[in-house]
Amino acid sequence: MKLGFHGAAGTVTGSKYLVEHRGRRLLVDCGLFQGWKPLRELNWEPLPFAPGEVDAVLLTHAHLDHVGALPLLVRQGFTGPVLVTPATADLCGLLLPDSAHIQEEDAAYANRHHTSRHLPAEPLYTSEDAQRALRHLQPLPLHTATEVIPGVTARFSRAGHILGAASLTLEAEGRTLLFSGDLGRPDDPLMREAEAAPRADWIVVESTYGDRLHPAEDAMAALAGVINRTAARAGTVLVPAFAVGRAQLVLLMVHRLREAGAIPELPVFLDSPMAIDTTALYGRHPGEHRLSPRECAAMCGAAQMVRTAPQSRALSSARFPAVVISASGMATGGRVLHHLAQRLPDRRNTVVLVGYQAGGTRGARLLAGEKTLRIFGQDVPVRAEVASLSGLSAHADADQLLAWLRSSPQAPRRVFVTHGEPAAADALRRRVEHELHWPVTVPLLGRTVELGA
Structure with a gap:
């Protein structure tokens, strides 16, 4: 062989x-x-x-x-x-x-x-x-x-x-x-x-x-801290997340934080048709995950679902405190690029990296602290806060x-x-x-x- x-x-x-x-x-x-x-x-x-x-x-x-x-x-x-x-x-x-x-x-x-x-x-x-x-x-x-x-x-x-x-x-x-x-x-x-x-x-x-090794941090508390301090400055939390896996975990955590009263009642958006459809699959494969039917349903209902391109464009240009979850997780393509182009120049906003960032990707560049990010042929200034929750890998x-x-x-x-x-x-x-x-x-x-x- x-x-x-x-x-x-x-x-x-x-x-x-x-x-x-x-x-x-x-x-x-x-x-x-x-x-x-x-x-x-x-x-x-x-x-x-x-x-x-x-x-x-x-x-x-x-x-x-x-x-x-x-x-x-x-x-x-x-x-x-x-x-x-x-x-x-x-x-x-x-x-x-x-x-x-x-x-x-x-x-x-x-x-x-x-x-x-x-x-x-x-x-x-x-x-x-x-x-x-x-x-x-x-x-x-x-x-x-x-x-x-x-x-x-x-x-x-x-x-x-x-x-x-x-x-x-x-x-x-x-x-x-x-x-x-x-x-x-x-x-x-x-x-x-x-x-x-x-x-x-x-x-x-x-x-x-x-x-x-993964840090011993409380990932739920860390995410709550990011959301609370961003909301306090009237900014948006943007989460580039893999449509399969991390997007669902972030939704689950947001649901649990809301239920515990640990974050304000901000609007939450899932801007990825594939992540939306993936989230629904958890109910079809209950033997592979830890969620009860109630929590599975709550995870699916934790965000407003953004399916169409016009809806996504309207959301990327909106200016109000919110949590936006969008693919892809390493910012290599997809709708999250439009959100990054709009959100990165504003100091009120926070970009939260929640998964592995392979070398050479935009996510890795943000993690390394680069001051500009190349998106659609333009150099976009990075003024927003960049937070990494490596405990969510x-x-x-x-x-x-x-x-x-x-x-x-x-x-x-x-x-x-x-x-x-x-x-x-x-x-x-x-x-x-x-x-x-x-x-x-x-x-x-x-x-x-x-x-x-």
């Missing part, structure tokens, strides 16, 4: 692992590169393997850095099945068309306003491409083994990161290869914890937070990643550390080596390794 690392190696994004066995090929994840421009440009390059020779795809969860390149794979010749958990299938049905729509809108905006060096600017893929990709999805329930290619079976187990997130075990000829996927936190207030790592001969583990931290690895019934032959910036991946490598005494490698992008018999 061979394992190729064609994404999420040396970086957090672009997850793609090519597994080859007896002349057949499986692709685990098919994500977009995000962040630094040299990485984003990889999305426009032909895929580093022949899509038509891939027999099947397995997706660990529905975030763009894991599934966002699926329409490209299909457009370039892939014709096989795409196995996903049922919740991931539902989320992909929202995420991929939304991603295509945003890219089409951004290209159209660039052409109208001449903000692109490419004439004409084109989307990475279209809505038609996204719909073609969705026709390949085949739901596979958790803990159900299925033969995906001759001699190789696959099984998903709960990873806890977002709805449908799974770790993946592949078994061939008595040997097992385990992909962690993105692992959630055991103390996440919204999602249930990841299941213990199953026995595996080789483990591919993410390292997004491999070099840090949906990723396991370094201690939690080590605990998940320790939960494996036996030591693997080797661990491959991926899906992290170089410092984070190497920090986790050192801990696996020194604390667990397991063989461990941080693979380079494009490398292929032979997994011994």
Whole structure:
């Protein structure tokens, strides 16, 4: 068996692992590169393997850095099945068309306003491409083994990161290869914890937070503080949030703070059609999260839903105390860019970053304290307060990643550390080596390794 690392190696994004066995090929994840421009440009390059020779795809969860390149794979010749958990299938049905729509809108905006060096600017893929990709999805329930290619079976187990997130075990000829996927936190207030790592001969583990621990801060109190001080200066709290996961957690926290009387009765808006539809999915998958039916309904009713573009434009230009939650979480695209362009120059406002910010993204630039932000070809001054609530991350931290690895019934032959910036991946490598005494490698992008018999 061979394992190729064609994404999420040396970086957090672009997850793609090519597994080859007896002349057949499986692709685990098919994500977009995000962040630094040299990485984003990889999305426009032909895929580093022949899509038509891939027999099947397995997706660990529905975030763009894991599934966002699926329409490209299909457009370039892939014709096989795409196995996903049922919740991931539902989320992909929202995420991929939304991603295509945003890219089409951004290209159209660039052409109208001449903000692109490419004439004409084109989307990475279209809505038609996204719909073609969705026709390949085949739901596979958790803990159900299925033969995906001759001699190789696959099984998903709960990873806890977002709805449908799974770790993946592949078994061939008595040997097992385990992909962690993105692992959630055991103390996440919204999602249930990841299941213990199953026995595996080789483990591919993410390292997004491999070099840090989540702060011990009370995230609810921190969010209340941000909302209260922003409201006191008649400003707006803008929360760029991933439409899948963090947007729902922020809604839940706002509901709980209101119920406790810890924040004023400000209007709250959810300005993301995909986040709106995602929120409704929590009621369809009650076994994956911690909410009671009452709290699930309260979360869904915590905000005024903003669906149409005219409604969003009106909201972005409004000037009154409010909380606005809008995608995307790293400010890489979508409606939140219009809100940022309007809100950042005003000192009364606050932008709250609530998730991981990959290097090179606008979110990372805000986190680093940059004084201007490039949006739609213009340099927008950053005068608003920028707050980071890192305690709201949906990723396991370094201690939690080590605990998940320790939960494996036996030591693997080797661990491959991926899906992290170089410092984070190497920090986790050192801990696996020194604390667990397991063989461990941080693979380079494009490398292929032979997994011994």
